[in-house]
Amino acid sequence: MRRGRRVGAVGAVVTVVALVLAGCGGSGSSGDARDCDTSRGTLVVGLVAPLSGELASVGLGMKNSADLAVNQANARCAVPGYHLAVQSQDDRADPATGAAAAATLARDPSLIGVLGPFNSSVAQAVAPVLGEAGIVQISPGSTATTLTRGANPVTAPLRQYQTFFRTVATDAVQGPAAATYLARVEGKRRVAVVSDGKTYGEGIAEEFAKQLVTEGGEVAVRVTAPPGTPRDTVVSRVAGARPDAVFYGGEYPEGGPLSAALAAGGVSAPVMGGDGVVNPGYITAGGREGDLGTSIGPPPETVPAAQGFVEDYRRAGYPESFGSYGASTFDAANVLVDSVVRTLGEDADWSPALRPAMVRSVQGFYGDGITGPLSFDRFGDVSTDAVTVYRVQAGRWAVVGPAD
Template structure:
């Protein structure tokens, strides 16, 4: 979750302070002005812990890029917009960024439902978008990824693997390793939650398991009814398609209702907030890529992040955001060349440059298929032990 291409070779050197105003580049020539790296993420509300880790990781990448004079003649700056995990707010945030002629591209968002609203805004403007957290398969493959794969937005890429990788991995692990075959599936009705729940359910059937009940419980409502239906089905385990602010209380409510089976979910629940919100010992989660602490280059990133003094933790998507920021900067450099002046007319070339990117990031190999999906498919399993998420090992 080491930098291979030349432009990424110095990414992991530590520099700057918190907040991103550092990274002045010392003797770098910045006479041509400032180029903007946009970021759309939930910087307030229940998912702020995720969004702020994304923001800080983008800031660190840009700080380091400035220190190595990554874009000849230019200073880079991060412009962050809070989407509040709301699609309409995210679309407005993207429109605000798109009006800036110095914008080279946008990182984010986190939520797949927000990504659906942001995609057409940035596509219309020809602006590249690299998401470190939106995992719904439909964002790149269309509504029917099996019979009619369709990439609607050529400007959309992601450094995180899709639910088509993670959901099946969770089902395979739960059946083959945990020997849990009667599973209740609860999802939150949002794009990410429904998508990963669908992928889990399909693979569960392939593994000889059974979905004993399928319940949709929208955030903020329906939990009691969901618990009642799940308890009546007497499952061996519960799979939750959704995020940690709702997943933790669901686990607690199930236990309070007398059902002491593990709750498993995807990367949306692998966050310390899941445990503080009610997640229990033995609950399981998956996340894409290996843990950052286990990869030498990623450990350098973690150390640099800590030295920078950011008040918030890296979060589950900081490493993916760091990679996304470096892919964007490197691609903009290659699109511009040594002497070219930036204009918005260069944006299509940045899109093509991202599409042709090949290198190693801190989350693994980085290249994109014809749909804009990243090539890596590693999935890690986590378990709540001692009141925190601990690594179990690779899903396979």
């Protein structure tokens, strides 16, 4: 473990970077400070995320946050001799598209690492591609426990991909936290558990269900409903179980309409979901007042260390919100920047031969990010385990407080 340090721009550095960005017209485009030496060329930070389709608001927030981190790194001449540039690939929330995007990035010899993806199902397809090429990958949004600890994460944990890391806690943290909150605080112990059948949805639903039983609760009915499943079928099964609440493992494009369909079918019990539903799109798609959700980490707006990020993002003029994953993407980008500095040392030239050293640098990282202390265990999982509960109130997601 190396000595602790702050990731990204904080304190006096934030002031300098904010002025540089303002001087660039708030465009958010990457650029070097005027006195930086970039004679050695450009190093690429790859990003794979859903930049189009139903989850585009998530992916664009990730892209913008990575861009901001790289802007700031360039402005402070973070990597002597080099300019940094973000190269983004749209995975459309589709595993095959994500794998192809990763292969495209991997062919670039100037690539130092990849941020993303968001979807755990896409990460399952991307990680083998980057792993085979020895390219470090840091996901700020993929939470499936199996990505780092295999199919038997409790009885026989086995690291799947030596190059895969993440700056977001796993479903093994979030699912149980949701169940504990729902049972102890809300008093909802008879819960219908519905999932979309995808890697993320199934994983968090299973973790929720296990913890609910531990809390003395009962899974009233367990339904797997892949996108396209007639909602009447789901509503009928849930209504027949007469639950106190419904837990949905999935994402907001399907979760919002499900909540509306349940209400129309006479199910007044609130719906709760994980970070996949805590998005304004959930509400516009049909999410109801009183529905609940959880997300990893505290809201950036409430964390003193993140205030510089929030303000700089605003000044940069990005049209999209940084969303639930902007802060974790910003941290992930800065971990990559810090790691390439340490990998290059005083006077080394970048080459793909240094990619294994990049993996070691990320594994040994220790510092303070805007989301909290950052370090990675032997599986590549981040040390952060805070979970925040949200509730739909007055047509928006409002913070309830920490899950514990």
